[in-house]
Amino acid sequence: MRKDVFVYRIDSADTIVSVSDNWQSFADANAWNSLLRPENVVGHAIWEFIFGPETQYLYQELFKRVRKGISSRAIPFRCDSPDERRFLELYIKPLSQGQIEICSKILRSEPRNSVRLLDENAPRSKEFVTLCSMCKKVKISPEQWAEVEEGLALLKIFEADDMPQLSHGLCQSCCDSQ
Numbered sequence: 001m002r003k004d005v006f007v008y009r010i011d012s013a014d015t016i017v018s019v020s021d022n023w024q025s026f027a028d029a030n031a032w033n034s035l036l037r038p039e040n041v042v043g044h045a046i047w048e049f050i051f052g053p054e055t056q057y058l059y060q061e062l063f064k065r066v067r068k069g070i071s072s073r074a075i076p077f078r079c080d081s082p083d084e085r086r087f088l089e090l091y092i093k094p095l096s097q098g099q100i101e102i103c104s105k106i107l108r109s110e111p112r113n114s115v116r117l118l119d120e121n122a123p124r125s126k127e128f129v130t131l132c133s134m135c136k137k138v139k140i141s142p143e144q145w146a147e148v149e150e151g152l153a154l155l156k157i158f159e160a161d162d163m164p165q166l167s168h169g170l171c172q173s174c175c176d177s178q
């Protein structure tokens with residue numbers, strides 16, 4: 001099985017019914033939370049792993065379309081770690097009986113100077129910033145979203161500060177592109 005492609009399936013009630021065998025290598029490649037093990041995922045609703053009401057809405061709309069028999073086109077998204085920008089694509093296709101197959105493919109990654117905002121072990125303040133769940137841009141205002149490095153500078157959050165907590169949303173351009 002290819003290392004850069006990860007596939008999972010949900011049933012008609014949006015419960016995860018299987019994940020591909022390369023779980024560990026894909027999880028490592030994407031610096032996923034180490035608690036996210038197959039045994040903690042299969043049998044659970046996909047909604048436990050999709051954060052933020054806007055993002056959930058986006059996926060609900062995609063699933064509705066796919067269940068009418070229309071495969072999605074490639075949907076770009078990011079799955080960054082503190083040290084890497086990771087560019088992926090998502091494909092969603094219908095199976096029989098309302099099941100759906102969700103396929104993530106790693107296209108490329110770029111190293112960068114470590115970003116503490118994305119380090120889950122960094123100390124957190126009581127403040128919040130919103131990240132776009134799809135492109136991982138930081139919300140500056142409802143109209144303005146910026147790459148994380150630029151966003152931290154615009155929000156005047158400095159490397160030595162405690163990092164704000166993360167909440168998840170959907171930027172306008174990701175919203176429009178679906």
Ligand SMILES: [Zn+2]
Pocket residue numbers: 132133134135136137170171172173174175
């Ligand atoms: Zn976005």
